[in-house]
Amino acid sequence: MMYARYLLLTALLVSLLVPAPLATQREQVNNPEGSGLKVDSMLRMELASKSSLAPSSSSSGCSALLQFERALSTYDIAAAQTMGVRFATRAGYVIHVGNVYSAFVSNIAVLSSLTDIGLTRAASGNKRFFPSLDTSVWAIRAPTVWNNISRDGKAITGTGMTVAVIDTGVDWLHPSFWRQSTDPLEVRNSGGKNYVDLDNDSAFDEGPIASTGTNSSYIDIANEYMYIDTNENDFFEYGSGDRWLGGIDTNADGFISLPDEEVVVLGESKVSMLFDQQYDNVYVRGVNLTTGALGVGDPNGHGTHVASIVAGGQIGYTSMVGVAPGADLIVIKSPLESSDILEGIYFAIVNGADIINMSFSSFLGFLDGTDLEDLAVSEAFLKNHTISTLAAGNLGQTSKHAGFGVGPGETNGATLSVLSPPLYSFVSVLWHSDDSNEHVVLVPPVGTAIDLGAFASISGSSFSVTKPELNAYVFADTSVRGTNRLIVQISTTGHNWTSGQWDLDVSNPSGDSVSIDAYAWDNEWTGNHLRFTSQVDNSRTISSPSTSDYGVCVGSYDEGIHLISSSxxxxxxxxxVQKPDVAAPGISINAALNSLTQLWTVKSGTSMAAPHVAGLLALIGQASGEGGGWISLTALLEGAGGYDEHHSPSLNDWGYGLCDSVLSVREVLAISLGTGTNRSDWAGIESLSTSPQNLTVNDGLDILNLAVYQQVANISMAVTLRGTPRFASEDVLMIQWDTDMNSGTGSDGADILVNVTGGSAVVYEWLGGEYFVSAQTAHYWNDSRTAFVTIDQTSPPVRGRIRVGTHNVSLAYADVTPYADLVDQWRPIFTDFSSSGVGATYQIRAEVSDRDDASESMAIGWSLVDGELNILESALVSGEVSFNSTIDLSDVSVPYVVSVMLNVSDGSCTLSLAPVILSSGVSSTLRFTSTALDQTTIAVGPFIASRITGRLVLEGYLLASSVRVAFHSSMGVWLNFTLSGNLGVYLIDIAASGFSAGDYDVYAVAAGPSVLKVELLFAGVLVLTDYSMLIVIVVGVAVVIVAAKFLPRFLSKKQGAESG
Known part of the structure; x- marks a missing residue:
């Protein structure tokens, strides 16, 4: 079984494993009628097949992802377990991301019963994903960040950030994944062998020193490592006490010469946690990530390569350094099935991951951001600010995608070449429709066309097709965004698909025109077992989970040709929705191999591109001090492409551009201005203008280049000269600023003039034909060969153009640059965004910033869109850096969920966010946003009709199959009441007559089939027994009886007395 698993992994993509069919021609398994529960057709087929097996074979149930209206409470989980559900757990906690839970179920009836606790959607947990695959790190300018930019005195290397890698594992013993743990140590030679002096006592200790190269005394630091070889067997053995070493290249010749040059011990693992999902074992650095974990590696090698791109290597000790060598790693060794991926995301979040990298793909989903894996990725970001970097997939230029339109009353299609497709091959057809009456028809090379039926009649079902030419499963479903999906898959050894030229036709009897996207998959990116030979379309080839709304979809860049990789x-x-988001190097990436002898290997693909971005996000997170979240995400996007090749709007191949470490870090970390700042601190700030050397001029006056750093409050200039600046004496640095781009105003067009001489700067302003000292201030300092000047911005801020010149004591020009236009240097980013709803009303809030544009230049736009991105409502807010709006969905009438999309513009650049679903029913978690009980003390007793009232507001209610209020008495008795709601608002109105006296804890409970159950203790109630009404009634009855007995006598005596 293990062998088969890893054979599948090498295929680079997973397909869903589906049990044997129950029917011969068409056995349809439908959703439970009237329940509102959506059960994925693949899970239905698995459950149907499971029920035909022997009880012993099906006792564990089928793996499923269950989505509830809200996160489940402890009570809900217990109730679900009594209904026959077994939740997957990790360290005693139920595995879930938001309201999406991993579980095992045995039949449809169990799912139906879970609607009582809010189950809204259930999908198979067996969908499988496969990996998609030293200049690349330089190509995104990460070393420039390490070497020149710091925060709080620490170089920006990803320190303090944690990146989770969900993949095939990591060879954690590889030297790439160890960091320096000692100060420099001397090396001693004895008997021709070199030893480390660990305690600096001038005597050798551990050793001898061996090398992964051919010479243990002369080590190439580019790609070789040294280690302490305790057993002297020329093989690294951690269990025997061997440890990796890094060499200090004192003479900078690229080699470590022993014993002359010092070494350091690489004794601290970068892997903070290692989770082996197959055996359910967790290893923690400093606890049990030791010899007990020696057998937990990476037989495939994909994960090792990916992780080393993120955070491998040690700066200064090797050239094989990842993007964020200071970051910690959480390694999740995964079989890469749907349930494993959900568990991996959950594990990463609860253990503090800032970033998650997922270099694998699947085309089995809806590809519209609503597959549960996609939702989990979005939920991780929107709820926890954990950003996922995701491989776009390698389906480009492979003839695996066909696109075509079908008008009303027409039939159109594509030709499909079939050549002995292997097990788990499939064709998936996706489209939107107003009436879903389209038919998908497969026409074999010879034989009768196979009409799979009107989609409306088969949606929500799975069935078998048994024809001589085709024996396969068919799955038909519709997403919450209205995407129709029909999959034809050969999933068992009894299935077959006749080789030859097939036609895949779609007929559209009526209604609007439809656009068809068809995908053919044969377990290989470039396989020819299933491929289209007409209507081939290279667009819309992004794979799941990179299709998620809020994961970073990464395309592959080819450094050799400076283009996006063809695949x-x-x-x-x-x-x-625009994807990919950014591009990163992905071709011929030389990184770690899962071996301790041959350390490196070359791999290509979007799998290699995604971890570059994960590492960059670690750099941004350290620089911002915020970890992940909106600042890091949008700084990544806005820094992409650098100054010259940023794409706004984003493109279908590049996204916003090739990721750029320097510009993205600069978006979140301002330059410290003032004495002590040097030119290297301005790394990434490109020259605005240059001037050639003039050897006839004093070198302290000879200008080489001018760099400008713009902010809303000021403009700073770095003027680099051929020698030491001479402006602390009588020589002059002159800055001319033409603020209105009009050469007719000011001297030579300069409306503002700054003169620097005698070590100080004075600002002059052109008024009425001459210069006057301005209220604006300037500050001057210099470092080495650079003169720095900071000038107050005008009000309102302007750009214009600038030139600088130098003068000698006679005031004659020594050197001068031409005028250069100031451009929009920084792009707007979102610093925060949130959406919260009660019923049909949503509150949308956003904040933006732009380092060099004032609020007057900013515009924030929003649109309310349906599942096809048709705009239902939109508005624009200008001149503001914050946005707060209330959106009322009560008048919106669309069959599927709606989303809000935001964008921000500073006039020259626009950043657009992906859609955010406005529905508490579409979420990977359930959450009570408001709970209230109107009474805390209740009286019960004879003839007392008290009621308990209140209100619950549930986020994610569309995913909840049941919402309850539960009362837990101090005696251990539970009283449960199911609530009905409207748009997530659930009113509590319960007769108290069934309660016994005592104290009760009150829980709000919500559950759903594809989300984690949520249980919230929100109030306490004291129930008191009150006999007052009974006493009143008894007294009243007694009075009546007494009156009835004695009143006649009294009246009789009274009458007799009166008559006498």
């Missing part, structure tokens, strides 16, 4: 998946997403 890299192209956007947009099938619903029009």
């Amino acid at each position: 890299s998946g192209r956007g947009p997403r099938i619903d029009g």
